[in-house]
Amino acid sequence: MGEPEENEFLDDPESLLEEEYHDDPSDEEIEVDSLRAERDELKDRLLRALAETENLRKRAERDRRDAELYGGVRLARDLLSVHDNLGRALETIDDTLRTEHAALVEGLELTQRDLVAVFNKHKIEEISPEIGSKFDPKLHQAMFEAPIPDQPSGSIIQVMAKGFGIGDRLLRPAQVGVSSGGGQAAKSEPATDEPEE
Template identity: 65%
Template sequence: MEMPQDQTEAKDLNLEELEQFIETDELEALRAERDEWKDKFMRALADAENARKRGERDRREAEQYGGTKLARDMLPVYDNLRRALAAITDENRTHAAALIEGVELTLRELSSVLGRHGITTIVPKVGDVFDPQLHQAMFEAPVPGTTAGQIIQVMTEGFLIHDRLLRPAQVGVSSNTGA
């Protein structure tokens, strides 16, 4: 028994629609998989870029601040040389001129080496305003003619390594509430 022509075309049409539907589903599945892989690729690329930037930043910081511990350990040597030179009297200068010159040259060389590595001194002066970012208050005392927060004595210089505080300057601060 033969089907009328209309029914055959209807069956063929339904089969074509079905094939088209299957292909569309497969195509959509492939597109979704492609989008998923593209997203994973973009995330991996961003992670790699972030890791590169982080590595570069870490390298720069290690280069700039890697010697911090050694520098901090050398600061007492600097302080002792400064104290030795401050303790010299005029009489000592005439009797031990060569020794004193050697200490001065050693201090200058140490300062030069520290400077080459980005270490600078913080040298507050009496009368400057106390800055807790750069100074460490060792004591407070009421001193006539000063206002609260003024530096009244400098015990040791402070140091910066590039833009970071290596050691604060140790100072005495006025505790007066009025001038």
Template identity: 55%
Template sequence: MAEPKKEEMGDTLDALAEEGATLEAEIEALRAERDEMRDRFMRALADAENIRKRGERDRREAEQYGGSKLARDMLPVFDNMKRALESISEEQIAANKALIDGIELTMRELLNVFAKHGIEPVVPEVGDAFDPQKHEAMFEAPVPGTKAGDIIQVMTEGFMLHDRLLRPAQVGVSSTPAR
């Protein structure tokens, strides 16, 4: 057999080196593609987990606060029944005891239904400090014996739905300057 010529051996080595470089470049390209796919996969997993958590949170909020529109619409009913009960005189109580007992029972039942659904009254007292997170100031007036920011009158009760304000209590606030 004839020995390969030096030239042919050099060409073969060059071809092998070129092929090795090509293979190395392909391997690097595949590694980069693998890393990109892994990154995209991890991002997709994180997105799916975030969507699951958001869906769970939205479901809980819908459960707790979904009835807030109906609850808000029921508050005037409460206000009117309360005003009706407060306006009854002693003579009317004696003359219409059964009717008034029915109205009081209906009012208690309404409050029980509110409580069952997480609706709690916000009932400030005269002399309490004004809290803008729970109260709505309807007027300010200087009243002797009070300090600025004290509640001087309560017009309507407020209501909370779980931890959210459904309606602020409407109050009058003292504007008496501090001495």
């Protein structure tokens, strides 16, 4: 007689059980799948909550920095007129007034220096363009335009008031006069010798 036929299920009885489970899922498998889905959903919600919390933290930090830097913008704008008035007062003082009222003049100068020191402490910077530099509409305000033969068009010919900025914001633009170009506008129509009627 020959050798008995080998039964494939006798060598691997677990394969028979696996086939039965795959064909008809049990309650345990359904529960495991449901728990996995719930876990994945909770993990996704947790990651979203963590990302939102991080965004809120960054936004709060940025708002705190902005409030620290820009919180006094309105007060700073109001103090610019005080700075301008002190500067005008000091410009009008002549030598006789300086000798006769030295203490008063010194007090005005100290007050202006203190104001400038406070501006520097709060990162308020002066914008003082030089004559001949290029007009920048982001930093300057053109108060007038005049034809100047030696100056190219768009260059600053006079500084009427200094500007100020705080951080990357403009408090007040510098007020300037701007050249309109080569002086051709200065020529008028040729004069005639005819009398006016």
